[in-house]
Amino acid sequence: MTGDKPKSAYEDDGAASDREAAPVNFIKHIIDKDIQTGKYDGHVTTRFPPEPNGYLHIGHAKSICLNFGLAEHYGGICHLRFDDTNPLRENTEYVESIIEDVRWLGFDWKDNLYYASDYFDRLYTYAVQLIRKKKAYVDSLSTDEIREFRGTLNEPGKKSPYRDRPVEENLALFEKMAAGAFEEGTCVLRAKIDMAAPNIVMRDPTLYRIRKKSHHRTGERWCVYPMYDFAHCLSDSIEKITHSLCTLEFVNNRELYDWILDALEVYHPQQIEFARLNLSYTVLSKRRLIQLVEEGYVNGWGDPRMPTLSGLRRRGYTPGAIRKFCDVIGVARRDSMVDISLLEHCQREELNVSAPRVMAVLNPLRVVIENYPDGEGEMLEAVNNPEDASMGTRNVPFSRVIYIEKEDFMEEPPKKFFRLAPDREVRLRYAYFIRCRGVIKDEHGEVVELRCTYDPETRGGNTPPDGRKVKATLHWVSERHALSAPVRLYDHLFRVENPQAANDFRGHINPASLTEAASAKLEPALKDARPGMHYQFERLGYFYTDPKESTDDHPVFNRVVTLRDTWAKIRKKQNAGG
RNA sequence: UGAGGGUUGGUCUAGAGGCAAGACGACGGGUUCUGGCCCCGUUAACCCAGGUUCGAAUCCUGGACCCUCAGCCA
Numbered sequence: 001m002t003g004d005k006p007k008s009a010y011e012d013d014g015a016a017s018d019r020e021a022a023p024v025n026f027i028k029h030i031i032d033k034d035i036q037t038g039k040y041d042g043h044v045t046t047r048f049p050p051e052p053n054g055y056l057h058i059g060h061a062k063s064i065c066l067n068f069g070l071a072e073h074y075g076g077i078c079h080l081r082f083d084d085t086n087p088l089r090e091n092t093e094y095v096e097s098i099i100e101d102v103r104w105l106g107f108d109w110k111d112n113l114y115y116a117s118d119y120f121d122r123l124y125t126y127a128v129q130l131i132r133k134k135k136a137y138v139d140s141l142s143t144d145e146i147r148e149f150r151g152t153l154n155e156p157g158k159k160s161p162y163r164d165r166p167v168e169e170n171l172a173l174f175e176k177m178a179a180g181a182f183e184e185g186t187c188v189l190r191a192k193i194d195m196a197a198p199n200i201v202m203r204d205p206t207l208y209r210i211r212k213k214s215h216h217r218t219g220e221r222w223c224v225y226p227m228y229d230f231a232h233c234l235s236d237s238i239e240k241i242t243h244s245l246c247t248l249e250f251v252n253n254r255e256l257y258d259w260i261l262d263a264l265e266v267y268h269p270q271q272i273e274f275a276r277l278n279l280s281y282t283v284l285s286k287r288r289l290i291q292l293v294e295e296g297y298v299n300g301w302g303d304p305r306m307p308t309l310s311g312l313r314r315r316g317y318t319p320g321a322i323r324k325f326c327d328v329i330g331v332a333r334r335d336s337m338v339d340i341s342l343l344e345h346c347q348r349e350e351l352n353v354s355a356p357r358v359m360a361v362l363n364p365l366r367v368v369i370e371n372y373p374d375g376e377g378e379m380l381e382a383v384n385n386p387e388d389a390s391m392g393t394r395n396v397p398f399s400r401v402i403y404i405e406k407e408d409f410m411e412e413p414p415k416k417f418f419r420l421a422p423d424r425e426v427r428l429r430y431a432y433f434i435r436c437r438g439v440i441k442d443e444h445g446e447v448v449e450l451r452c453t454y455d456p457e458t459r460g461g462n463t464p465p466d467g468r469k470v471k472a473t474l475h476w477v478s479e480r481h482a483l484s485a486p487v488r489l490y491d492h493l494f495r496v497e498n499p500q501a502a503n504d505f506r507g508h509i510n511p512a513s514l515t516e517a518a519s520a521k522l523e524p525a526l527k528d529a530r531p532g533m534h535y536q537f538e539r540l541g542y543f544y545t546d547p548k549e550s551t552d553d554h555p556v557f558n559r560v561v562t563l564r565d566t567w568a569k570i571r572k573k574q575n576a577g578g
Numbered sequence: 579u580g581a582g583g584g585u586u587g588g589u590c591u592a593g594a595g596g597c598a599a600g601a602c603g604a605c606g607g608g609u610u611c612u613g614g615c616c617c618c619g620u621u622a623a624c625c626c627a628g629g630u631u632c633g634a635a636u637c638c639u640g641g642a643c644c645c646u647c648a649g650c651c652a
Contacts, residue, residue: 023591023600051652086651143650150648154580157648188650198581200648209650228652251583252647273583280589286652328601330591335645339589342602352615387615418613427611461611473611539612566613
C-alpha cells in the first residue's frame, strides 16, 4: 500500500521526541491527512491567540498545550498572538501576565510574538478591498435597529436601507469613520452577505465599529477597530497559520471565517474546533472569574484557590503536572466535565518523585515521654525521599517532649483506627515505638497532653528483638527544636461539582476553601526552606513555600494537594453509616 | 419551533466494518517505618428504534436528549 510509507515516517518522528507521546486525537488525524495530501506543503503552523482582557486559566492551558504540542509534534511552529481588537477591555497588565504564564508552562514561541493590532493597517486595506468588491458597506442604522433588522432564530432578517450604497459612497464613509468624523454607534462597516441566512452569523455581520478609545499598543492612531470575525481569520492568513484551533462556540463562525478569506482571495488556513475544558468544583468562565476577583471572594487573579495559571502557580502546582494533565484529558468535540481529582493525581505523581519529605505537625498535641531523660536529646536519621535514594538523608532531633497530630490520637478509637489510643503502641517515624500511658485533659474535658513511654530497643523505628509489630507510624516534631510557620490549607473553591450550573454560583463557595494551621510545628530541617520550594509533609500532603509571602527567614506554606487518604475515606463511610 | 455541533463504564479519552481499549475514580487484596508510593485483582459503557452486512460503536434511515448562535464581545 502506498499510503503506509509516509505515515510510518511520521510515527518515527514522534518516537524520536523525548517528550511522552501524546495520545492521538481527531485533530492529529486531520493533520496527518493534510500532510499526506500536501495541503499545506507538509507545514504545520498553529497559534495561541488570547485576548489580553483577563488572566489565563487551566482551560487556556489545554489550548496552549494543544497548539504548542501539535507544532512540536509535527516539527512546525506555534505563534503567540494577542487578539487585541477591543481597546475597551484590553491592557498591558494582561499582556504581561499572559506572556509570563505561557512561558511558565514551558512553551517557547521563539520570535513569533504577534498582535492583531500590528495588522490594523493591512486589515483596513482588506476592508477597503471588500468594499470595492461590493462585499461590504457602511451601515448607518443604530445598534437597536441593527438588532431588530437581524431577525430571530426562526425568522429571516431585513435588509438595511443603507445596504446598497454605491461603492464610492461606502469608501468615503469608511474613510470618514476612520478619520473620526462620526461618533461611536452612528455607523459600522458590515459584510454584505445574506440577511436571510439560516446561520445568524452570516446576516451581514459587523466588520468594523467606531471606538474613540486609546489602544494599549496603537494609542490614538485608530478610532475604528475590526471585529473578531474580521481580524482573526485575516491574522491567521497573514501569519500563514495552517490549522487554526479554537473552541466549539466558534463553530458557527467558521462559515464567516471561510467567507471572508474566500472573498478576499487570500491564503486560507482551516479552522478546527474542539471542546473547551470544564473542571469540577471550580469555574472557568472569564465572567465568573472576574466576578470572584471584583467582588472580593478571592484575593485577586493569583489567589491560590483560583484555577488561573497564576493562582495554580502561587498554590504550588507545577508546569509539568499541568502539561501532563492536558495530555491525559485528551481533545475531542463533546462537552465534558473533567474531575478535578485527575489534576490532583497528576500533581501528586510528579511531586511524589521530586519533593523531599519532611515532618510537620499541623495540629499539635503535646506528648511527654516519661522514661526519656529530661534535658537530653539525640539525632535520628531520616531519608529525604524513599522514591529517590540520591536525595540522601538528614538528621532529625528527638527529645522528651514532642508533638504529634491531634487527629492521630483517639481516646475511644473506632474500628479500623490504627493510631494512638490509651495503652496502645505506635511507631514514631524514624524514632521509637511509644505507648500511651496517660491522658491529661483541661477543664473542658479536651485532651491537652499525652503521657507515653518509649522502648529504647526500637531506636530508628526498627522492629524490636521480640518482633513486636505496630499498626501505625506517626509523624512528630520535637518541641524544643520545633520551628513555627503559618501553613495554609487550600481546598476546592466550591462545594458543588458544577457551580456553573447554579443560579448563583457564588452561593456555593466553599467556606473552608482556605483554612490556616496557625500553630503548626515543623522539623528544624525546614529552616532551609526558601520561597518557591516543594516538600512533602509526611502523611499530610504536598506543600509549597508561598513565593510571595515567604521570606528566607519566615516561610509561609501552601498546601498544594493532600496525599491520598484512605483513613479519611473509611471515617467518612463510618460517619455516613451512623 | 431556523442553523450548526454533540451522545462509548461514575469521569475523561481511544476505536475509522472483524476480540469494545487506556487513564482517573470506586471496591478488594498484597507490600510497606508515610492508611503515601508501588503491585495484583474486581467493578463498570457503545442514547433509542429500525435497516444494510456473514459481521455495525463504526455505514444508512428515523427518533430522543444535550450544547452553541439573535454583541458595534472574543
